[in-house]
Amino acid sequence: MTVAANGTVGATEATTLVKEPAGPPAGWGARAGAFAIDVLVGLGVLATLMLVAWAAALRGWLWWVAVSAAAAVFLAVAVNRWLLPSISGWTLGRSVFGVAVVGRNGSRVGPWRLLLRDIAHLLDTAPLFVGWLWPLWDSRGRTFADLIVRTEASRVDGDRPDRRRLAGVVLVSAGVIALAGAGLGYLAIYRHELTIEQARQQIAVQGPKIVENTLSYDVANIDADFARARSLVTDGYRPELVAQQDTVRKAGPVDNDYWVTNSAVLTNTSDRAVMLLLMQGQRGAAPAARLITATVRADFEKSANGQWQVSNISVLAKPNPARQGGQ
CATH class of the missing domain: 3.10.450.50 (Nuclear Transport Factor 2; Chain: A,)
Structure with a gap:
């Protein structure tokens, strides 16, 4: 370590030890849009598939199809939500809206901390969703989950991956999977039960x-x-x-x-x-x-x-x- 005569740390070393603080807070609308792509779309498909599995005969062919598809969708959401940000710095939704979740000093957040952050979102939901609205008046735009795990959602105005086309493909694919699950449920369950009742x-x-x-x-x-x-x-x-x-x-x-x-x-x-x-x-x-x-x-x-x-x-x-x- 290089120490000046007055006892201060040299400029080069200071740059190494201290990282830039997180950037300006991301807007609430951008965060909501990113969350919709990253989470809500997947949850909608999961809900459809699990309803089909619940209505189907236990361990029948339709039950296995619905459960397997639901597992694949959950894995895709988990990889996108918790693993990709620690590798590339971005989820699909955040890359579209220019939002990055970082530590308070601007450092990249690891997958376990991101998982803990999503679990902590339960505290955002419990008090009538107040925690989700907290960024509207918090000076750093933080939710309750951000306060707990010491993260922030920052706005990124510079270069970022252009994944808008990929996001469109994902949204269309999610819609197709949900419609296919609903169609199979109708053909194999509802229409069959309707025929029996008639x-x-x-x-x-x-x-x-x-x-x-x-x-x-x-x-x-x-x-x-x-x-x-x-x-x-x-x-x-x-x-x-x-x-x-x-x-x-x-x-x-x-x-x-x-x-x-x-x-x-x-x-x-x-x-x-x-x-x-x-x-x-x-x-x-x-x-x-x-x-x-x-x-x-x-x-x-x-x-x-x-x-x-x-x-x-x-x-x-x-x-x-x-x-x-x-x-």
């Missing part, structure tokens, strides 16, 4: 009528009624129904009229459904007609032409006959 409403209305027409027949029109019943069931269930109809013919048929008093859709997809039906009916003709009740489970499948058909009927509570008038 199918549920259809079978809730059509199912009871189909079962009534499958089980009901009139002796005077038994051939037409049996043919109608066979058209209402699937190819797989039709042989069983035909066998039941043959048994009825051999036993000597009587009028059999069923109607549904209550029903509920237990489960359904867009082309399959299971219903529970409480049924009442009348067997035989007056004056020997008997009232009957039964509880059945009906399985349905949608045919190639979009019509619901019975694929199975299981009797849970067998018909309970009783003569009219309580006899």
Whole structure:
């Protein structure tokens, strides 16, 4: 070290030990614009992707796509926000608006300090965002986070990287990713669930009528009624129904009229459904007609032409006959 006779440090050494103070404070609007490019755009894409992941089936293909894309976006934001400034002195947004985050003596800030600064921004947000507005009246344009980690956002009027074109590409790419995530969410989740709900409403209305027409027949029109019943069931269930109809013919048929008093859709997809039906009916003709009740489970499948058909009927509570008038 070179020391003058009066004990002061030489000019060359003083220049080495003392750095220039930070430049003039950056304007609030420039800081907000840089923050929007560096953080808010990425947060918007992350929010979209995480909503898709939350709505998708856990560990399904869409869940993995959304989570992987969100991880890539977070990594890009982290590298731009915390690593690049310590290497080149700039983030993408700050290079566009001419803002540099430096120490109080104008020195470059390392990545861990930048990370701590962003964490400290929680204190800017907690008191109704007052900390974000603090630069408007602070003499050095500092937020609460700047005060805590001893940094400042300075205006840079000189040469800086021209990254406006890159910023435009990033903004467009972020918009494309967000729209793609929203589109996948609509196609794979919302539209699928809407289709299932529409199918549920259809079978809730059509199912009871189909079962009534499958089980009901009139002796005077038994051939037409049996043919109608066979058209209402699937190819797989039709042989069983035909066998039941043959048994009825051999036993000597009587009028059999069923109607549904209550029903509920237990489960359904867009082309399959299971219903529970409480049924009442009348067997035989007056004056020997008997009232009957039964509880059945009906399985349905949608045919190639979009019509619901019975694929199975299981009797849970067998018909309970009783003569009219309580006899």
